[in-house]
Amino acid sequence: MSSSAQSTGPSYYVHSSGAFFAHDARLLYHQPPTVFTTPNTYNIPRLFHWEDEDIQARANGRFGYVDLHQWPQMYEKSYPWSVAIPRKHAWTAGQPMSWTWYTPAHEDFVPLPNSNLTVGFLATPKLEGLKTMRDFLLARFRQYQLSITRLSRDTNLATGTVRSMQVAYDRLRRFPLAWRDTVAMVAKYQQNILEACAVMDYHENIKPRMRIPTHPYPDTNLGWMGAFTQHEQIADRLFAAGVPVWLICPDSVVLPDRITVRAIVDHMVQPTDIVTAQFQDPRQAFATPFPVHYRGPGGLNHHIQAVEEEQRQSEAGPSWQGRNPNRSTSAQITMGGRAPRAQTPSQGSQSRDKWADLDHPKAPPRIETSTLALQKANRNREPSQIPLMPSGYRFPEPAVFTNVSSADSLKCHLANWLALQPFWVGRITQNPNHNIGPKIWRAFLNSSPDDTTPPEADTRAAKLKKAARDMFGTPLGTICQAPHGLATTA
Template sequence: MRSSLSRSSFCLAHPALRIKRPSPLGGFISRFPAYCSMTTTIEETYQRPGDGTITWLDGKCLAVWHDFVITSPNVNYIPWFELGRCRVQTRKDGRFGLADFSLTPQRFSDSFPHSALIPEPPRRQTSAQAAFWLTPGDNDFEPVQGTSFHDVGHLGKAFIQRVEPFFEELREEVVRWEKEHPRDEQLALILTNTTQALGRLKYAAYSFRDLVNDFAYFSHNMLDLNARIAFVKKYSSRAFVTGADDKPGNVALWAIGAWTTEPIHVQWLLRAGIPVWYVRTKEQFLASMHSRCRPNVEKITQMQAPPGWVCTDAPVDSVGRPQASHIIYEGPSNDTLHAFSRRPLFLGNTTIEKLAELPAKAPDIGGFYDQYTVRAVSGPASHVSVAGDTRNAAVHKLLTSAKAAHDRQSMSDWRSEPDDAPPPSDAASSNDEEPLRHKKRKSTAQRNAAKRARAEDPNPPPKPVQRDKWEDPESDIIPPASPVWAAALKMVDQSPERLEPHRPSNANYQWPDPALFATTNKKGRFLVNWLAARQAWLARLTTSAGQGAAAGSNQMWRDYLGTKHDQRLRQGTFTARCRAQVEETFGVTMREKGPSIVYWQEAELLASRVEDSNGEQERHIMREVVWDACEHSFRFELRALDRLAGEFEWYDNPVGRDRMVAAIFGGSYTVDSVPNFNIGLLSDDMSIRMRSMEALRKVMKAWPDHPYEVKHLTYTEGMAEAFEKGQGLDLLRRCEKALAEFYCQTFYNWFGRPAIVPHFVPLRPRAPTP
């Protein structure tokens, strides 16, 4: 069976690529009169007398574009491609417009040579493979039920069913290849990224904008995977043939191809049978005309117009207004463009040491630069680059300051900061952000009432003491914490000297503090409001809009969960301010009234009954919700901590690092349903617990000041078997204690508050005996 993206179905370019434009060749000839004196016709000018062969420096066609001469030795057309500065930036369809490596030919990349084997889009949208160039629409977006927020939903099952069979075929093809050949690291990496992207599309909740972006990322990976398979199976070996068999390969007319300025690349692609376009300056081409083997050209043509079917529009908001989108990379088409085009939108951190210039603000509605943007401004100029867009030069400025170097910093990390930004405080800051409530001056009547109350009761009861956040409050709805991790919290050195000088300015929570549900007298309302918000918050944390930045203050969570959101909204009220802050944090708008039905573990719950009832069923649901809050808090806090403590690991390889952290939890940061057994670092299965501990140890090795156990002790399957037999339990307890204490101390050093630690899964109530 052929590969799912059948390569024969892409044998011709998209019809829109065939648009012609007036030829500039006449101007080229007139500026070089030496050409005209050699022959009397254009055809004779580029023909070697008596020689009809076409080699790598010849051309089946030739076109002149601005200051460049473009030839191809194996195809007879010149598609549109960008020879100037490219801008990798999210467009309305989630792709990168004319700078997208899956839509238009890019410069040949030594790091990603298979890019030239991306198939061209099929002619008909009814073709099965056309799904990878489509964009999810409103009809493909299934809103989540029982939520208080607009624009939160899943990708429709019908859309997934169009693409999943192709993924399964490609995955099986990779498995068959790896059984008989050495492992190809790029192939394995692309398959992993594609698998994870499909898993998100099948199960994760999204805002519509993030759904479009993540499907485009999945599409890129699928096309990349298909191209890499073709490369390793066939085209890589063809490119290295030498001797008598060193001749042009049969051309893959279904492939998008690549352009290049390097003769070695032209020869390589010609032998492999991949469409290639050789770009030379006019001076270089003129010099070749005076060489022994002047170019032999079969026909003169023009570069085609930019394909009209490629989306170049900016994203729009819910009312259709264009919105600026993040610019991921700006510069010439090169390896860096290829690398950043393949990254998830939410993992694009600076990886180029010579980033030296950033603008002060968004240059236009089309996009904005920030500390995540890579701009090739200080590297050597490419001899084929034409002048870039300078319309926004007025908003550019040189950086006047750099982030203070970490004592273990291995590369310069330049950032753009507002000139009026206050310097980070060195004082310990464990308090939450200012609450929404504004302190008002008491009226005369209120002061008089307070005096009368004091006269009637001169010894009022003392105000409640603020709870100790370093241990769980006593409550039957909080599952027990792991004794090892609970003890590790008490061992934390809370002295201000331990705090990191460049820690975040706030101590926000990635998930509502589980203790909030146990310390309120409005447990029912907290439960209903959280169940109505949980899917929207998951969408915020797990998709592009919220990676690395989504968190709320403890006061924000308390205000939102304790407020009745079905009242008529009036400007200036506490409820209105609470709603505005929640919408800003969640990134989506709230409905005017909360849902009448909420869901937990696929069970429908009547909101009014849950809020007013305190029965055993509601209490068990609350236990599971609190465990869910503990588990997700620990997972997302660990990732947030690693982005700080292992900062440069994220700079060097953000995709790999994110996958490395997720491996602690079995490859996913989210829990789809409450299990019937303990999982991860507390798993009852010793082999699973060992794998989680080993994954955590590997992550911690990048953190400063790690203990001996983190650096030297590894956890193997053999150790798990020994522990199951009761052997070496002292070593296991020592290792768990070292990992837990190091985590809790490091978390305090960076966030100035206690970490949320793992808790045991609550036991389900037994069914009544008949």
């Protein structure tokens, strides 16, 4: 008895032979002119790879159908560990790792009391649940370090992911965040957990079997995400390692009498529990979407590279938006063979008009209400009988960043501010009148974590550095030291 797929092109039918290889089909789906087969799974999921997709975090902080942490993607040799991402059914409720798929509800968010800013923390029971997952992973990571001692590169890859997980958890536990940022940080924390598990599983269990296959092949681990591939050699290696795999081939090369087919299906499995809606403010019910990192064909490679590129640009310093893409680079070379230094406005260091918004390529877009307020402000310099507002700035003035000519100095400024920002928002929330003078801000932004001893010189610059250290040194010390030692915090 046999059944055939009703479609144009070759007609496939169920039949068995003695041997069974990676190119054979436990399941076959024919979508002319393409054939999807799997040698070791019980369904064929839909592949979101060729359709145009937005690489953008959704309402739950994850990336929808093209998220490698939620749905199988095309195999990418640059990220081979992605095939071992744990699937949602890998752990049952009550186990520590089941928190990997927890999605925060607004009821879990506890705003800071008596605050002008809507920032806060996750409720303590939720933080404790996330902590159990962290503790479980750290115990697993210590065992992994002992078993992979000779493969330092593999150990370093897992170490970096575990450190990122630690930083994400510390931000959730220590620093008040807005609700939207809390959702994104929980998702990032969970993604780091999943990636760390995948890296360790890949190097311990999958990579050795792919290098030296042994018969009989191990049973398929359906708790791993698996991958699609268009290459039979890759399918054979994943099949030999017990990884779920789906092979994609043109029907012109898949001859019905040359392939073993155990079952034919008439549809691909569609995702049913993946969030695709945009983030929405829970109180005012208006959409505030996360930024779009990339728009185009989806898939694993685009997803990872788009997110990594966004992170690199945020750390690079000078903005690329102020450059003219049509201007020839070769035309800027001087007779001496050197390119002239780019000239940009340096309004931060000059005595610029403080009654006008900063206009600079590196500055963020103007806020219309702020511009109108400055235009209507009373500029009379006569002494006022009204008590003056406290001097200083709650946050660094944008001009502090735009007047930096050195890219390294700008990176230092941005790194210091990004490290301080979550802590400082919490302090400002509790004490809105806590303003810092511009010189102390500059002294702090110019500092480095290595500045641990106060200067002995009794100069004005030394006093400013000491004041900056007294103001910011304690919170930054814990932030800078945490990632290096992988120290656990209760």
